[in-house]
Amino acid sequence: MRFSVGVGMKLHPFSIPYRSLERWFVLSAGGVPLGFFIGLHGFAIVALVVLLLVALFAWEVAYYRRFVYDLAPPVFKIKSGVISRREREIPLRRIQNVDINRNLVQRFLGLAVVRLETAGGEISEAHLRFVAFPHAKALQREIRHLKQEGEHPGEVPQPQRSGEVLFELEPIELLVLCLASFDARILGLIAFALPFVAPGVPWEWIPPAPMGALIVAIVAVLIVLASWVTGAFVTYITYHGFRLSRHGEDLQIERGLLSRYDGSVPIDKIQTLTLQDNPLKRVLGYATLKIETAGYSPQQAASEGVQSAVPLARLDRVMRLVGTLDDIEPITLEQAPRRARTRYMIRYALAVLALVGALLVVDLAYGIPEATGVTWYHPAPLALLAPLAGHVRWKHLGYAMQENHVITRSGYWSRHTKIVPYYRIQNAITTETILQRRWDLANLTADTAGSLSLHARSASALDIDAQTAQTVRETIHDRLQAALSSEEVKDLLAGEIGRSVLDEMDETTSSPGGDAHTDP
Amino acid sequence: METLNPRIRSVWILKSTVFAAILGIIVAVLVDAFLPLQGGVLGGVVFAFLFLALGTYQVFRYRAWGFEIREDCVYLERGVFTRVKTLMPFVRIQHVDTRRSPLDRVFGLASVVVYTAGSRGADAMIPGLLPDRATGLRETLKGLAVEGRAKGDAV
Numbered sequence: 001m002r003f004s005v006g007v008g009m010k011l012h013p014f015s016i017p018y019r020s021l022e023r024w025f026v027l028s029a030g031g032v033p034l035g036f037f038i039g040l041h042g043f044a045i046v047a048l049v050v051l052l053l054v055a056l057f058a059w060e061v062a063y064y065r066r067f068v069y070d071l072a073p074p075v076f077k078i079k080s081g082v083i084s085r086r087e088r089e090i091p092l093r094r095i096q097n098v099d100i101n102r103n104l105v106q107r108f109l110g111l112a113v114v115r116l117e118t119a120g121g122e123i124s125e126a127h128l129r130f131v132a133f134p135h136a137k138a139l140q141r142e143i144r145h146l147k148q149e150g151e152h153p154g155e156v157p158q159p160q161r162s163g164e165v166l167f168e169l170e171p172i173e174l175l176v177l178c179l180a181s182f183d184a185r186i187l188g189l190i191a192f193a194l195p196f197v198a199p200g201v202p203w204e205w206i207p208p209a210p211m212g213a214l215i216v217a218i219v220a221v222l223i224v225l226a227s228w229v230t231g232a233f234v235t236y237i238t239y240h241g242f243r244l245s246r247h248g249e250d251l252q253i254e255r256g257l258l259s260r261y262d263g264s265v266p267i268d269k270i271q272t273l274t275l276q277d278n279p280l281k282r283v284l285g286y287a288t289l290k291i292e293t294a295g296y297s298p299q300q301a302a303s304e305g306v307q308s309a310v311p312l313a314r315l316d317r318v319m320r321l322v323g324t325l326d327d328i329e330p331i332t333l334e335q336a337p338r339r340a341r342t343r344y345m346i347r348y349a350l351a352v353l354a355l356v357g358a359l360l361v362v363d364l365a366y367g368i369p370e371a372t373g374v375t376w377y378h379p380a381p382l383a384l385l386a387p388l389a390g391h392v393r394w395k396h397l398g399y400a401m402q403e404n405h406v407i408t409r410s411g412y413w414s415r416h417t418k419i420v421p422y423y424r425i426q427n428a429i430t431t432e433t434i435l436q437r438r439w440d441l442a443n444l445t446a447d448t449a450g451s452l453s454l455h456a457r458s459a460s461a462l463d464i465d466a467q468t469a470q471t472v473r474e475t476i477h478d479r480l481q482a483a484l485s486s487e488e489v490k491d492l493l494a495g496e497i498g499r500s501v502l503d504e505m506d507e508t509t510s511s512p513g514g515d516a517h518t519d520p
Numbered sequence: 521m522e523t524l525n526p527r528i529r530s531v532w533i534l535k536s537t538v539f540a541a542i543l544g545i546i547v548a549v550l551v552d553a554f555l556p557l558q559g560g561v562l563g564g565v566v567f568a569f570l571f572l573a574l575g576t577y578q579v580f581r582y583r584a585w586g587f588e589i590r591e592d593c594v595y596l597e598r599g600v601f602t603r604v605k606t607l608m609p610f611v612r613i614q615h616v617d618t619r620r621s622p623l624d625r626v627f628g629l630a631s632v633v634v635y636t637a638g639s640r641g642a643d644a645m646i647p648g649l650l651p652d653r654a655t656g657l658r659e660t661l662k663g664l665a666v667e668g669r670a671k672g673d674a675v
Contacts, residue, residue: 427637427644428607437603449637470605477607481592484611 005135005142006072014109015130016064020056027052069140073146076116078126090125092147094118094270096293098140100262102133106258108429112136113477116143140264144250147266165246167310168254168323176286177312190223204459239311244321251291251325253410271424271448272459273322275417277315282415287318291300291325292448328405328419333398336441337391340397340463343439345390352383399444399461399472404483406446406476422450423483428476430469442469446476521586521597527627528648532578535623540570587646589660594634597642608644612636615664618654619645630654634661 028049035045064081070077075089097117106112118125131139161254169177240257251265274290281287289310310318322328359368359376368374392412406425409417418486425446432442444461461472521598580600588595594608617633624630630651634644649657 426612427609430605431599434601445630453661473605473607477593480609481611 005071005138007072009135010133011064011128012130012132012135013064013110014111014445016060018106018109018111018130019063020053020060024053027056056388069126069147073131076126077252078144088126090116090118093145093150095125095143095147096266098264100136100140101134101259101455102262103259106130107258114139135261140262141247143245144264148249155404161244163250165243165245165254166251166324167244167313167317167381169239169242169311169313172331173313174236174242176284177239178232178235178394180280180312181231182226183227183234186223186227186230187247189336217517220246235311242311243365244310246324253318265291265293267325270325271326271420273419275318275322275410275419277415278413281312285315287315289321290317324420324421326405328407329402330415331407333400333407333409334464336394336397336461336463337392337465339439340396340441341390343390343435343441343463344393345387347381348386348389352379352386353470355379355382383434394463397462399464401472401475401479406459408446408461410460410462420446420448420459422476422479425476428473428480430466430473432466432469436463439463440466442466444469469475521588522579524585524646524648525567525629525650525653526582527629529582531577531623531627531629531648532581533575536574536578537571540567540574543567543570582648585648589657589664594644594661596646606644608634608636610661610664610667613661616658616661616665618651618658620651632661 005190020473031052032045032049040048059082063080066080066082066085068079073092075091076095077090078086080086080088095116095118097115099115099117101113101115102111110133112133114126114128114131114136115124116126128136202323237257237259240256242255244252245254246267247254247264249267251267253260253265254260254262270291270293272290272292274292276288277286278289291309297477310321313321356377356379359374359379362368363376368376396410396415405419405421407417407419409415426449427445427447429445429447430442433443436442441463442465444464446459448458461469464472502518528548544563545568546563546568548559550559551557551562552559577600581598584600584603586597588605592610594606594610594613596608597603614635614637616635619631619633620629621631627645628651630649630653631645631647632649632654634646636644643669646657
């Protein structure tokens, strides 16, 4: 193989000019206007900019020369650092995701960014900028192979270049997805630019009332249209060519028209599968599937979006995909008790009452101006909607205890159906607020080590009978224990048993005095 | 069900008292400075109210707390307004800390913190234990976690 992976690997030589130019552009873009601002001579600025480029280039050469990485089973080793040196070893077994990203320029140059993720940690554990794309693919394949061999020695066939395709985004699905996308960044940009642009607008040219209003309306429509078109365009180039395939024990996701993303997720590290839909998607029969692993930190998940997700597909196709990932039974959910519905109806009616009350207080204290056309009792008819809202909220709540999974559902506007295998559950928690206790209701949470949990809701069965919640909590725990001692799961987790984990336990707990642990 | 050492209740009430006192003093000073009212009286009222409310809360908080080391998990129960009951399987325990804050040391108490990889894992702090009990608990949990690991991994 031309791009062999092994010991003493270097970054691609193109990294030097790419990295130095990249930083040079950023620094110059800020520095040059600053130079003019403080009154530097033009020649001085040119000289400084050239000097900066030379310095950055020299730095990047040093960085390149220092940066060495080895794929030396059982670890991935990186030696780096110009001034302060760093050597890092990542156990291959611990690597969760291997992501390859390429933007348009990088694709043209044949470069790729490789990132390795393990569970936990604030940032990527390894960030290779840049390596040749075929080399990146070879690295991804080799890491996968070595990991699987470490877990089942002698059983794993040589890695193949192409896996079994599980899912491809159909053109019609991509079209629907694009049409449903809306990029709010344009609105943000306008809000940001308005104070600077507003004084320059020839306001006196704008005719009075009816015509003026029309112009404002047209501008508003144009802005919304632009946001929509941008959203559709961004979505199109992001999800074009979306493909999810299976290579042995890994899922591979590829997508993107201009920038290509190519990530791998180990199937046995999947924590939760989440089906997400909204009223429109439900009517049209579409859904989104999110695949949660413990690899990404919440910060990354927030800034980069969920990489491992099927953005939109027909429900039957999503369900078939879920079926191939995991052996779930058809989903039939237990409804929350009827008194939960009564509680929601009362809650929503009380919310309307609170609004009316607040308006009344404002009216009595300050007097609501006539011009607004609002009287304090105006929102009152909203209370008529409370029974409907309560019913809808209740209707979309549910949970199920299947043989191998617990499933929970909640939400109307954005409905989440979460599928959690018992053997992935970390804690089983019941909570009863003071108000729930009056109704003898409780929430049950099956907490996993998912990385998105700070943003997304964890799998919770809301407002179920308090007694049932206690029973279910114990049942979940029992099934977790049963699942962990079952042969199948033992096999699944085989790579992590005994050796490493026990060693780590000894290491972390044998520190003298026991008080040596610092806060995380 | 094991309860916490009653001394932790005193620690909590002491903390509440200090908090109420600080707030009372702030109110007194601000009112004296900016309003034509008796700052001292108002501050005293604020202090008395907070002291009673928070003190009562701490008594109930103490009563609500309980934990149990079961056959294969730790069971925790706590919360006055929102009652929370957690089952933490030993298999999932990442590591266990014992902690002693300065106030803990004055009262001869310690806490045990149990970490799991769950998103709410760090919640599991058992306060108000005698130091020996805390160390013992840490050792027990460590042992059980290692034993549990033979069954599966932590993530």
